[in-house]
Amino acid sequence: MxxxxxxxxxxxxxxxxxxxxxxxxxxxxxxxxxxxxxxxxxxxxxxxxxxxxxxxxxxxxxxxxxxxxxxxxxxxxxxxxxxxxxxxxxxxxxxxxxxxxxxxxxxxxxxxxxxxxxRRVSRGSNLRIKVKLTLEEIAKGVEKKVKVNKQIVCETCDGSGAKDKSSFHTCHTCNGSGSVRRVTNTILGQMQTTSTCPTCNGEGSEITAKCIVCHGDGLTRGEETININIPAGVSEGMQLSMSGKGNAAPRGGIAGDLIILIEELPHEFLKREGNNIIYDLHVSFIDATIGSSVEVPTIDGKAKIKIEPGTQGGKILRLKAKGVPEVNSYHRGDQLIYVDIWTPKALSKEEREMLDKLRDSPNFKPQPGKNEKSFFDKMKEYFE
CATH class of the missing domain: 1.10.287.110 (DnaJ domain)
Structure with a gap:
């Protein structure tokens, strides 16, 4: 459950x-x-x-x-x-x-x-680190091992801050309770309040001889390797939290949290928009005219798609469920492929002569508006 x-x-x-x-x-x-x-x-x-x-x-x-x-x-x-x-x-x-x-x-x-x-329980401060993730790692989720330099419990005194056990004495103010009570007479009768002991700061004991390593702090600097399980679908700027993995607290207190800030590394070919993946596909006007089969990169590897004969520039092709999953959900975005017709800038004499022969052909005459929707209409239709 x-x-x-x-x-x-x-x-x-x-x-x-x-x-x-x-x-x-x-x-x-x-x-x-x-x-x-x-x-x-x-x-x-x-x-x-x-x-x-x-x-x-x-x-x-x-x-x-x-x-x-x-x-x-x-x-x-x-x-x-x-x-x-x-x-x-x-x-x-x-x-x-x-x-x-x-x-x-x-x-x-x-x-x-x-x-x-x-008794007053101390708490360690939080730590913040940045974890860089590739698009593939974000799509599948990943376990990262990171080394964190932070405050750790002093091994010499086991975090007590005292030289040895004999260096501890029960606080004379609170008699070891860590708190003091005060009774105040009011018109409604006696009112009792409890507050942290000012002598021992709520710890219930006093130290007469401090640890020679941590000088009574109970903490030293150290390095810890932490395994971080990052769920699939996280995004740039998202913060994850690991309780108790921040700086240690002295005298057996509660450690702070480790805050993990997510940073997305740019992909060589793909771009992310929400849970969708965007890819700009450049095809020659010949492939767009007579059709072709091409390979495109995805976050799962290569995928082969078909370019239908007569494909126009600005057409959007969709690879369903090839995008990034939502956090805590089985739903996954799509990969959208924007088709761009690539026009050569330099032609040989023979190539130019061949194209000149086709220039006046009715099939090569542009027919704007005929059975074609604008780019924005296509986008609106897709998301609807």
């Missing part, structure tokens, strides 16, 4: 505002939160599904790609939203519910946070 539509999951429409999408997700998160439905696998799946939908629809670029190409547009994780872990989801709560993340019920009802929920 395919994925459900993100708009249906949150109960919103394509024209819903960012605030409406945010409110819809907040409602779903409260309804299906694990704290409210302990041990309920269906609620947990709904909770993750709603988080995946919000992760895409709350991002302008991802939403635009999803609206245009659906789930195949790379708007979400290429591995699917089902692999979105709880750290990814809880990291959204800082924006949705305020405070340091974790369970929204903690700030509402003063409940106990999960062991990691109250």
């Amino acid at each position: 395919g994925k459900r539509d993100y708009y249906d999951i949150l109960g919103v429409t394509r024209t819903s505002s960012a605030d409406e999408i945010k409110k819809a997700y907040r409602k779903m998160a409260i309804k299906y939160h694990p704290d409210k439905n302990p041990g309920d696998k269906k609620s947990e799946d709904n909770f993750k599904e709603a988080a995946e939908a919000y992760e895409v629809l709350s991002n302008a670029d991802k939403k635009k790609r999803y609206d245009q190409f659906g789930h195949a547009g790379g708007a979400s994780s290429p591995n699917g939203g089902g692999n979105m872990n709880m750290e990814d989801i809880f990291s959204q709560f800082g924006d949705i519910f305020g405070g340091g993340g974790g369970s929204p019920f903690d700030s509402f009802f003063g409940g106990q946070q999960q062991s990691r929920g109250g």
Whole structure:
């Protein structure tokens, strides 16, 4: 079974505002939160599904790609939203519910946070790369291996930023929770708020001796080879996203995303217009007059086509389903062949004498408008 539509999951429409999408997700998160439905696998799946939908629809670029190409547009994780872990989801709560993340019920009802929920989870920055594709690769889809220079987890300290385990001490301000609570007296009674611990920045611990390699950052520069599966039908300027393949985050945080910008390489003979492929075919007036059989290039190789006797310049021939497929669809465009009559510029004496003899023949007299449609009429007829 395919994925459900993100708009249906949150109960919103394509024209819903960012605030409406945010409110819809907040409602779903409260309804299906694990704290409210302990041990309920269906609620947990709904909770993750709603988080995946919000992760895409709350991002302008991802939403635009999803609206245009659906789930195949790379708007979400290429591995699917089902692999979105709880750290990814809880990291959204800082924006949705305020405070340091974790369970929204903690700030509402003063409940106990999960062991990691109250701690601030850092996130690595996104990376952008450009991938150049040939027309053949775009038509068939391709797997690319790219080497990306980025921030990776320090191998010496395993990303902790500390010299050794003894260099960690529980934060004296938050006692390891990563967050601090404040109670304020108001005319309505006591109001409790939760915020990130200012001493440990939400990590729950302090480092007394830093790693000598990364100097406490928990990150170093490195190179990673990444396999990118690019679907057929992508186009110039399209952006794909791979979740978790960007810069690493320190202290076990969530890695950023890898944004892949598609660039089309020009083809030697063919041009692309949408999902159609255009080829300009030059034939001699002799072949156009008495007919011929010629080979033309396509993105699948060579194809032989027939030039009917009496073919006029400007005629459009079509090779059905020889164009580029639509993303996330079985439909494929056509190859359009524009016939252009090639006229020689230099003739021998014998050739000129032969043509002179034919000049006055009625069959060689132009008859404009007779049973012939204009180029624009042909184009209109084709697309209708």
